[in-house]
Amino acid sequence: MTLPEAFTTETQDALPLHVTTRGGFNDWLQAQPATVQAWVGAQGFDGSAGSALVLPDAEGAMAGAVIGVEDPLDPCAYGHAPFALPARSWSLATEPDASASDDSAPGDSTPGDSTPGDSTPGNSRRAALELGWGLGSYRFTRYKAPLRAPAQLVVETADGESFDVLAACTRVRDLVNTPTEDMGPDQLETVVRGIGKEHGAEVEAVTGDELLKQNFPAIHAVGRASHRAPRLIALHWGDEGQPHLCLVGKGVCFDSGGLDIKPADGMRNMKKDMGGAAHAIALAELVMARKLPVRLTLLVPAVENSIGPNAFRPGEVIATRKGISVEIDNTDAEGRLVLCDALAHAGELSPDLIVDFATLTGAARIALGPDLPALFANDDILANAWLNAGEATRDPVWRMPLWRPYLRYLTSNIADMANSGSKMAGAVTAALYLERFVPGDKPWAHLDVYAWSDNARPGRPAGGEALGLRSAFAMLKARYRA
Incomplete structure (x- = not known):
């Protein structure tokens, strides 16, 4: 490296x-x-x-x-x-x-620390220093040269886990920071194909009207109005005999809100609405780089939610891969529509674990602010493992309830369910919507993540940000290397 x-x-x-x-x-x-x-x-x-x-x-x-x-x-x-x-x-x-004289915080070790070649309790602060130094030195330089170079830290090697984690965090930042004109569905596919080639993975994409032929109607409905074709990008890696991990990321490369158009201030940073896909892609790359003993599937429904003559409308009823009909209450609740087809496909693969990432709701940000991703899970062991990993890695997530009585807010009079409804408990109802498309017997976690830093702080420049990524990897490492 x-x-x-x-x-x-x-x-x-x-x-x-x-x-x-x-x-x-x-x-x-x-x-x-x-x-x-x-x-x-x-x-x-x-x-x-x-x-x-x-x-x-x-x-x-x-x-x-x-x-x-x-x-x-x-x-x-x-x-x-x-x-x-x-x-x-x-x-x-x-x-x-x-x-030994400084202030040590609790949880000095991270899950999976005993694995050779990974961060161990004896060098965890060194790993934190290396990662933090890299995060603090980050500048997005594609369009603007930085004013000065960062100070350099002397290290022995670039082969440690901290550098792979840094690369994953940088991947998220670069993807989210890139404007949509240079990071649309086609460019996102190119990124995944490049990563797949580097790690010996197979990559395929179902594009445009082929989505209808292969039964991904909700992805097609959201993306059909854009001049860039919607698609489902899939990456496959690992040995058949290993536990099957499926990562899913919301890839709405720009969200105008559709016919329920966003106001100007709400649309300004919507290049980041593929932040969930950025997290899933970076985590998949990290899993492959660290060679976790899993069979990996990455699914990225990549679309642009645009306005055009064939844009999907409020009040329409659309089909989904799982056969659940959905009434469109709001075209700006499009992320759950592309995710529901991808999650249904993930369930068909009978994986050991399904994890999805999405910049899904403003309600999660109102509840928890920009730094705490909202975690929903149908499995307590999985949720607690991620929470513990968040504390150990200082990359926290906060669990929110799958409060099923709130499914009443997604009731439709003409379809099986609506994609939106009341303004009550918006993050919860969005997660409940997704849960309908996940097999009940499969552990599943959904992270509603902001993927953005509004204000520059040490280690977190303004712009795209990886949140919950490091703790997700620590959780997976503990789960599959135990």
Whole structure:
């Protein structure tokens, strides 16, 4: 693997980098020379989270630096460093786990830590540092050159799990940040085919009117008004004898709202409505890169919800792959329509586990805000495993209820169900809609994810963002390598 720009294996010109917490600051300071102690005191540096300070030598030249973090196991705790420090190479003064004086947060190990080659309790902080450094150095450069290069962290190798996870997070950000003109259904298919070729997977796509012939009518209905053909992209990888994992991602490459058109401010960032597909694609790539012992199927219904002479209308009744008729209450509730055909197909494959990702509802964001994806699951063991993985990886999700009495909000007088209805419990009713298309005897989890960061923060630049991806992989690793 080629090292990202923010990393190097060259140590010759690197300066020492110290990492401390507020709680461990005094111990760190007492171990420094008197000149450093005087300089730190004069600058008022105290190891606070998100702080950084360059340290001078006796002649006033740059001799090193120190950064302050809060939770040493949270990758985003290190996200400020690449641009807070001068753009040169830095080598850790001591391994982050070597100091017993800092504040350790609970859950130091992650699921599956005992697997050789993966993050282990002994280097989990090093992995967090590497991942956080990479996340903090990210800039989307396709259309605009960055103002400066990030500082470089000296590492021994690029083959560790943290770099594969970083690549997956970067994949999500790049896909979501790319405007729809350059990331429509056809380009999304090209991305999946490229990933499949790299990892020896088979990729196929059902496109345009072929969707009707092969019984994917809901995907076709949503995407038929666009000048770019709707499609179902499928990737298959792994050995037949392994447990079958099926990942599904909502690939609405742009959502105008359809004939129930969105207002301008609601449409502005709808290039990100394929954020669910971005997560599923990146997770599939990570599963293959780390060679999890699974048989993998990735399904991405990719469409553009456009306005045109043949756009689907409010009040229509459309067919679905599972044979459930659906009355269209709102054409802006299109994500669940493309997902329902994909989920029905996933169920036909009789997998061990179905996981879907979708930028599905604004209601989830109102309930939980932008940083907490809403998790729905029909299996308590699966849900708890993901919640625990979220705590361990500092990539949290929050479980929401599949409160089935709320199915009454999806009642239709002329079809088996409606695709939308009351404004009550919007995230719950969307998940309940999806559940109708999943086999009841198969573990299934649905993540309603924002896939976006509105404001730049350390480790999380404004724009596309991977949320729940790292914890999903940790959950899968624990499940299939136990």
